[in-house]
Amino acid sequence: MRQTGDAWRPSPNSHTIKIALHYPDLALLFLTRRKSYEEVVATMVQRDLASLRRRAASLEEGSDSFLRLTTERKQQTIRRIIPGRRRDSSLVFNEFYGMLYAATRALRPRRVVETGVYMGASSAAILQALEDNGAGRLHSIDLPTSQHRYFLQEGKSIQIGLPSPSLSVGFAVAHRLRRRWDLHLGNSLDVLPDLLQELGPISMFIHDSLHTYEHMTAEFTLGYNALEKGGVLIADDIGYNRAWADFCKANHEQGEVLTNGPGFMGCLVKSH
Template sequence: MGEITRIFKTLIGYLKRPGLYPELGRKIIKNTVNRGNAFKGKDKTNSWAAQKAVSQKGAVFMLFGLDIEAFRSDYADVLKTAEQRERECPIKMGGPGALELLYYACEFTNAKHVVETGVAYGWSSLASLLSLSKRGGTLYSSDMPYLAQDGDQYVGCVVPQNLKTGWKLFRFADKESLPKIFAENAVFDVLHYDSDKSYNGRMWAYEVLYQHLKKGGVFISDDIGDNSAYQDFCEKNNIETRVIGYEGKYIGVFVK
């Protein structure tokens, strides 16, 4: 798909959905007035993250006292089916990520309520739901429609039907989805951030999400090397965080 075609299809997609108009306005501002903020502090944070980075296995053991080895064998069939569903999907979205981190964060907290931003194929959703289903818990997800690809029907496609009873998907930008989610449930055991990658978008969401995370809950943010928002947030709030080096990127995680 050419860049002009993609932009045109995205604009038409926004215009067809009044519920997304506020996000359209924010996108225009972000890509014009605030364009320079997207990668604010990137070099600083990549240097900081590289010094702190440990493996996913090491971080899960240090934070939760748990070994991640059993996950891939315990859920081998589920993961194999999910991989097949991803291969069959006609559009390209984000890959699996650190599934063990999410699963064992839920196990560590005995989670019943989890919130995530960003779904794509639904790999992170799957990891959380595999744990939540043991306790009859609920995953609340915020995810923008894939407007340029007509991809709405494929969001969360790797999540099996039997797990969807514990899943509530809100199809708006975070600034519209999160208030709706918090109106349904105010306190969460685990939160996972993987949506708006801009500096300003992250700083807004981190503050809001942190307020709704219980003491002893787990905070996870993907792709923290894109800018310094995660580092700045942790330093501002005197948070001691772990950093995971994973597939050439960095993930931030801490227990509140």
Template sequence: MSEISSVLKTFIAYLKRPDLYPELRRKIIKNTLQRKNAFKGKEKTNSWAASHAMSQQEAISKLFGMEMGSFRNEYAEVLKNAGQKQMDCPIKMGGAGALELIYYACEFAGARNVVETGVAYGWSSLAALLSLTKRDGTLYSSDMPYLAQDGDQYVGCIVPDTLRPNWKLFRFADKESLPKIFAENSVFDVIHYDSDKSYNGRFWAYNELYKHLRSGGVFISDDIGDNSAYQDFCEKNNLETMVVEYEGKYIGLFVK
């Protein structure tokens, strides 16, 4: 599909969804009236992230006091089935990411309420739910529909039916989803951010999410090397953060 036809298809899909008009308006303003600046401080941020980076295993040990060895073995069959569902999916979405980091964050926090932004196939959702269901907890997820790909039906497709009773999925942009989520539950044990990659989108969401993270809760953000939003947020709030390097990308995390 050409870029022009993809944009046109996305625009038409937005027009069919009045509930997504606020996000459509923001996108139009961003792409026509605002100066484009997608990567604010990327070089600076990657240098900073690289200087702080450690492995996923090291971070889990240092921050949570846990060993991560058992996760892949304990849930081998679940992960195998999830991988097959991804292979069978006709829509291309984001990959698995650092599943152990999310799972052990939930274990460390004794999580009963978790919020995440960004779902795609549902790998991060799966990791959180595998921990949450031990305590009959709830995962609240925010994810924009995949309008250009007709991919709505496949969002979260790898999450097995047995885990879905503990999952609430909100299909809007973060600026619409998060207020709805906070109206249902106001305090969270773990937060995982993996949605809007823009500087302004991140900085807005970080501030909103941080207000609802309990003391002793865990904050995780993927892809922090895209721009300096995460670094600037941590510096602004005097937060001591860890950085994990995973498959060539950087993840930020801290305990509040």
């Protein structure tokens, strides 16, 4: 059994109880301390990945066309391949992960940069797609765990990053997927300039870190400028503010807006 995160246990609430009922085998292993929290989440991600790959196998023929589909057809395709048919039948992989897997398979990118790792579910979806492509490398950026925190705002508890410093960033990424992965710890706006300069043109940039207007706009600008023509920019949680709409307009790009559960995600193919 791994040592990191072993001691940490989530508090029982409606979400953890739902997970326990959904995965009774994992709940039992966790409650009897035969699996740590990290191992339980990593297993859930593995199961969702296996299901996603099975469902996406039908896309294999001509899968490069995914990025050329209309927004509505993209959305239908994503819904078809993600593990959860009902909203609560997959507790990890939502539409965002379906989008990441399908877009990475379609584009066959050489260099991908992602901001916001958290437990590593999005990194795992991208890395699995790179593995299935047989090529490519992912550079992911997140804050060091010491900077992940809770704070109260207007009486509401807000969590940024992992719920405990004993958990490690990206712990849910299986070891078999890590050979194509470089994890960089730091503020994305500090890390990105040097990293992008070192990498040269990239094929895909994914934003899922801090969703403020200023931070999103700064990351979109850095990522978009580093993209080769035909490269793809994807962003989660674009419904928080107008950063996506304003950025697409300012850069004369047809940015798409897709639904991700109750929220929205954006996708654009760099046209010039």
